[in-house]
Amino acid sequence: MRVVPGLLAASLGLALAACQPPSSPAAGGDAAAPATPQPSAASGGGSQTTYQCGDLSVRATFNGEDAATVVIGDRTLAMTSERAASGAKYADRQGNGFWTQGSDDGLLSLKGEPDRECHAVQATEGDGSAGVAAFRATGNEPGWLAVVDGDTPGLQVEVDYGERRFDVAAPTAGADGWSGKAADGTDVKLSFQRTTCQDDMSGEAFEAKAMLTVGTRQYHGCGNFGAK
Structure with a gap:
């Protein structure tokens, strides 16, 4: 598989939002105290x-x-x-x-x-600032990559072996994917189908089939949820 530059590295460094939700009041006294999950x-x-x-x-x-x-x-x-x-x-x-x-x-x-x-979802390796994507998809001939930020809205796309890049700041999330407009007005949509998908070059198995539409052009590939 030909490596897509730029975003392939950048996708490993998605910012993990440091949003701290407000504390909630503790529950009343009779409920059994459950075991606390081990946090990441x-x-x-x-x-x-x-x-x-x-x-x-x-x-x-x-x-x-x-x-x-x-x-x-x-x-x-x-x-x-x-x-x-x-x-x-x-x-x-x-x-x-x-x-x-x-x-x-x-x-x-x-x-x-x-x-x-x-x-x-486990944090990626590195300096501790990296996060995990909600969905990451890739395809071949021509090589493309799309990453949906796991913590804040955002869809980053590179197509044609990294020759063109599109960023959708606040994509609309639907039942089968995300869509929106890039800064230059190009329509971008990343959709998925929850069925086993095999990369046609490496043979690697993925959780979903993926289709990326940029303007009028479509790209097909595979993707994983919660991918590093």
């Missing part, structure tokens, strides 16, 4: 873990053993602990819930939406 990072008064829950990037801050603050895009959900047969379960009064199962897995329940399985 700690910040301020709470331990924070980033999860990829289906198509959503989720930051959960666990405030002691009794409360959690779950941040999904511009939504902040303050939850308190509930009894659970295993793991740690949190919920709010609006019918939203987050249930951790071990240190790496979880389940996100948003009112009116299907449950989403969650997997903890």
Whole structure:
């Protein structure tokens, strides 16, 4: 596979947003205290873990053993602990819930939406400033790369072996991908299909098929969620 320059290196250094959600009040006394998940990072008064829950990037801050603050895009959900047969379960009064199962897995329940399985996302290696993409896709002939920022809105694209680059500052997220306009007005859309995809040059297996549309041209390839 021919390496795409520029963004291939830059994508490894996506900024991990240092947003600290406000602490939530602790729950009342009768609920059983669940085991606190092992976090990937700690910040301020709470331990924070980033999860990829289906198509959503989720930051959960666990405030002691009794409360959690779950941040999904511009939504902040303050939850308190509930009894659970295993793991740690949190919920709010609006019918939203987050249930951790071990240190790496979880389940996100948003009112009116299907449950989403969650997997903890580990920080990339390096100087500690790098983050993890919500979705990373690549393809061949001609080589292209697209990265969706895992913490703040942003879609970065390089096509034709890095000869052209497009940045979409605030893409619109849909059920099957992201779309928006680059700074020069070019329409950019990155869509995915959740089915096993094999790179046609390296043979590497990916979680999803991917299609990138830049203007009127389409590029096909494979992608992973929560990719480094």
